[in-house]
Amino acid sequence: MKQLLVFVKKEFYQVFRDRRTLLIMFGLPVAQILLFGFALTSEVKNARIAISDNAVDVNSLQIIQKIRASSNFLVDSDPINPNQINTVLKKGDVKCVVIFPPGFGNDLIHLGNARVQIITDGSDPNTARTLLNYLTAIIADYQKEISTPEVLPYSIITETRMLYNEEGNGSLNFIPGVLALVLMIVCTALTSVAVVRERELGTMEVLLVSPFKPVMVLIAKAIPYLILSLVNFLLILLLCVWVLHVPILGSIVLLFLETILFILACLSFGLLISTITHSQQSALLLSIMGMMIPTLVFTGFLFPLENMPLIFRLISNLIPARWYYLIVKSIMLKGLGFEYVWKETLVLTGMTLVLLIISMKNFKTRLS
Amino acid sequence: MMMKYLLQKEFRQLFRDKAILAMMFVMPTVQLIIIPLAMNFDVKNINITVVDLDHSSLSQRLITKIGSSGYFRFINTSASYKEALQSIEKEEADLIMEIPDGFERNLVREGSQKISLSVDAINGTKASLGAGYLTTVMADFNQHVRADLDGHAIADGPVIDVTYSNWFNPSGEYKYYIVPGVLVLLLTMIGGFLSALNIVKEKEAGTMEQINVTPIKKWQFILGKMIPFWIMGMIVFSLGLLVTRLIYGIHPAGSLAVLYLFASVYLVALLGFGLLISTYSDNQLQAMFVAFFFMMIFMLMSGLFTSLESMPRWARTIADLTPITHFIKVVRMIMLKGSSLSDIKTELGYEVIFAILLNTWAIWNYKKTA
Numbered sequence: 001m002k003q004l005l006v007f008v009k010k011e012f013y014q015v016f017r018d019r020r021t022l023l024i025m026f027g028l029p030v031a032q033i034l035l036f037g038f039a040l041t042s043e044v045k046n047a048r049i050a051i052s053d054n055a056v057d058v059n060s061l062q063i064i065q066k067i068r069a070s071s072n073f074l075v076d077s078d079p080i081n082p083n084q085i086n087t088v089l090k091k092g093d094v095k096c097v098v099i100f101p102p103g104f105g106n107d108l109i110h111l112g113n114a115r116v117q118i119i120t121d122g123s124d125p126n127t128a129r130t131l132l133n134y135l136t137a138i139i140a141d142y143q144k145e146i147s148t149p150e151v152l153p154y155s156i157i158t159e160t161r162m163l164y165n166e167e168g169n170g171s172l173n174f175i176p177g178v179l180a181l182v183l184m185i186v187c188t189a190l191t192s193v194a195v196v197r198e199r200e201l202g203t204m205e206v207l208l209v210s211p212f213k214p215v216m217v218l219i220a221k222a223i224p225y226l227i228l229s230l231v232n233f234l235l236i237l238l239l240c241v242w243v244l245h246v247p248i249l250g251s252i253v254l255l256f257l258e259t260i261l262f263i264l265a266c267l268s269f270g271l272l273i274s275t276i277t278h279s280q281q282s283a284l285l286l287s288i289m290g291m292m293i294p295t296l297v298f299t300g301f302l303f304p305l306e307n308m309p310l311i312f313r314l315i316s317n318l319i320p321a322r323w324y325y326l327i328v329k330s331i332m333l334k335g336l337g338f339e340y341v342w343k344e345t346l347v348l349t350g351m352t353l354v355l356l357i358i359s360m361k362n363f364k365t366r367l368s
Numbered sequence: 369m370m371m372k373y374l375l376q377k378e379f380r381q382l383f384r385d386k387a388i389l390a391m392m393f394v395m396p397t398v399q400l401i402i403i404p405l406a407m408n409f410d411v412k413n414i415n416i417t418v419v420d421l422d423h424s425s426l427s428q429r430l431i432t433k434i435g436s437s438g439y440f441r442f443i444n445t446s447a448s449y450k451e452a453l454q455s456i457e458k459e460e461a462d463l464i465m466e467i468p469d470g471f472e473r474n475l476v477r478e479g480s481q482k483i484s485l486s487v488d489a490i491n492g493t494k495a496s497l498g499a500g501y502l503t504t505v506m507a508d509f510n511q512h513v514r515a516d517l518d519g520h521a522i523a524d525g526p527v528i529d530v531t532y533s534n535w536f537n538p539s540g541e542y543k544y545y546i547v548p549g550v551l552v553l554l555l556t557m558i559g560g561f562l563s564a565l566n567i568v569k570e571k572e573a574g575t576m577e578q579i580n581v582t583p584i585k586k587w588q589f590i591l592g593k594m595i596p597f598w599i600m601g602m603i604v605f606s607l608g609l610l611v612t613r614l615i616y617g618i619h620p621a622g623s624l625a626v627l628y629l630f631a632s633v634y635l636v637a638l639l640g641f642g643l644l645i646s647t648y649s650d651n652q653l654q655a656m657f658v659a660f661f662f663m664m665i666f667m668l669m670s671g672l673f674t675s676l677e678s679m680p681r682w683a684r685t686i687a688d689l690t691p692i693t694h695f696i697k698v699v700r701m702i703m704l705k706g707s708s709l710s711d712i713k714t715e716l717g718y719e720v721i722f723a724i725l726l727n728t729w730a731i732w733n734y735k736k737t738a
Binding site: 043155 | 387388391395399402403405406407413415456457458459475476479480481482483484485486487488489490491492493494495496497499500502503504506509510513514517518526527528529530531532533534535536537538541542544545550553554557558561562565569650651652653654656657658659660661663664665667668669673674675677678679680683686697700701704705706707708711
């Protein structure tokens with residue numbers, strides 16, 4: 001036990017000696033959570049929209065006025081004529097064009113039926129669809145206003161409640177996602193490099209001839225990173241609560257325990273990478289460049305997992321961040337207890353054990 | 369003359385490490401083939417659970433109508449709201465629709481009825497699109513019901529028909545949007561990470577000192593690092609274009625020459641950025657972390673996955689200051705809309721400025737004294 005303490009101390013010295021890396025290690029996740037917490041949103045706001053008003057009458061102007069009033073749109077001040085649409089959309093800033101045909105208001109009042117045409121930039125299909133939804137709602141609203149004020153019979157009114165996110169905070173989903181992503185990449189990279197570096201420098205041999213068990217050498221390496229990652233996590237949580245105003249609804253103790261488990265899983269994964277690579281460069285490239293996009297995609301915070309083909313859903317099960325993301329979402333944002341996350345916890349525990357066993361085995365055969 | 373030897377050295381180093389060379393070409397190709405298949409954002413399958421307290425023929429009709437709209441998948445029917453909420457907590461359902469007791473009877477008697485929808489709003493896009501679709505389906509259903517109950521259509525007053533078309537991508541397929549973006553991202557990662565690791569590796573290995581004592585000029589050194597990566601980058605880019613064409617069937621609508629012109633300027637800017645990180649770092653871990661930090665920003669703030677306009681002004685300024693934002697925009701413009709050189713000249717201007725600025729900075733910061 002005393003020996004272990006000595007080794008842990010050595011590792012801590014090594015970590016603290018490199019001030020710059022330490023600064024990066026803490027600064028990076030903090031800056032990222034802040035940036036993304038404020039900047040990322042799944043809503044569509046301030047979309048630039050052009051209007052081709054060939055009618056210029058009371059009704060078309062009233063509708064344009066309504067569109068202008070919405071915070072979702074930024075209406076271009078100069079109206080365009082229909083043969084400019086292609087040019088405008090190709091420039092790429094305008095996402096959508098609304099066209100009022102000649103005699104719009106006249107048709108509407110006298111014939112009781114008029115037509116508005118909307119052309120969207122389909123190269124971004126989701127934004128296109130969302131904008132179309134907004135515009136249709138605005139026009140339907142206007143139609144209701146000008147029609148007879150009496151209440152229509154047999155109306156089915158839908159009331160929509162936004163669960164867990166009443167203010168419609170568009171960045172809520174990204175916080176647990178970015179948290180899982182950053183913790184995973186940072187922990188994996190740190191451990192894999194810590195081991196490979198000792199091997200590159202030849203100091204690993206020195207450690208292994210000491211009367212200390214090889215397993216203990218690895219445990220001693222993992223402890224400082226575990227502690228630093230937890231401090232990091234605490235920092236991120238504080239920022240979430242005080243700066244981003246995202247409350248922690250569930251139990252903080254449970255959240256911490258789950259985080260320790262997740263960090264352990266990542267550390268074991270880093271260990272595994274270190275046993276299969278020979279240089280710092282390849283360890284880093286594998287743990288950061290190789291893992292970044294798969295982790296981002298398969299965590300499920302950007303792209304719904306259930307839309308993926310079966311094979312990808314199976315692959316996503318292998319990514320620890322995916323399970324941690326679910327856990328954080330349930331505990332932090334939904335305020336649920338352990339009975340809702342025990343399955344995910346079990347999976348993470350199993351993963352950690354398997355990763356540890358494989359890397360221990362690799363580690364031993366390598367050195368004999 | 370000096371350049372020739374320098375380049376010879378760099379190319380030899382590059383070709384010597386077969387593992388890294390393979391990673392450079394295989395990783396982006398494989399990821400480009402696989403990843404876009406997983407990035408399907410078409411919101412089609414919204415899981416819905418129904419609490420039908422009415423059990424009338426009307427509520428059954430409504431449920432059938434929603435089921436046939438194609439956007440929703442019924443996972444179960446719950447006996448109470450509480451039970452339905454459990455499905456949401458377990459992540460099985462995204463949306464609860466609650467039909468109140470006496471819905472059909474009261475609709476006829478009182479003239480109006482409320483149906484409440486509760487959406488899991490943590491994922492904003494899915495929530496708003498899901499609720500949007502459902503509201504549309506209900507409005508349509510409502511018109512039919514009204515016509516049925518009244519026997520004749522009620523004059524609703526003036527009607528505005530909205531017709532729409534999605535240009536450049538009429539069927540609204542997400543792959544056209546995401547594949548060009550992922551291509552740019554992969555190119556950026558390869559170029560950015562490898563160039564960031566490069567100079568710092570020489571520092572750690574000690575070979576930097578040997579170069580410092582030669583009469584090589586600072587700009588020659590940076591240029592010597594740049595050229596091999598630039599060539600590799602262009603090869604990776606061409607491979608990627610081939611994949612988008614063969615696997616995804618996306619043919620660039622615009623001119624390939626303009627695309628290559630832009631890519632070549634972009635690579636100079638990107639590699640300059642990587643080398644700049646490298647000149648500032650003490651060891652490979654640092655370089656990689658700093659590069660990772662910027663890659664995250666590039667990935668999440670460049671408009672690759674989320675729309676740029678929705679971000680606050682300061683975030684848009686940051687996005688404008690990253691070279692990748694303009695490249696992603698331009699690749700989409702050229703490949704999908706067939707935009708011409710004059711459409712993208714502002715973005716090209718940005719990219720040229722980045723290229724000059726970043727490389728000058730890298731040369732300036734590389735000091736030949738240790």
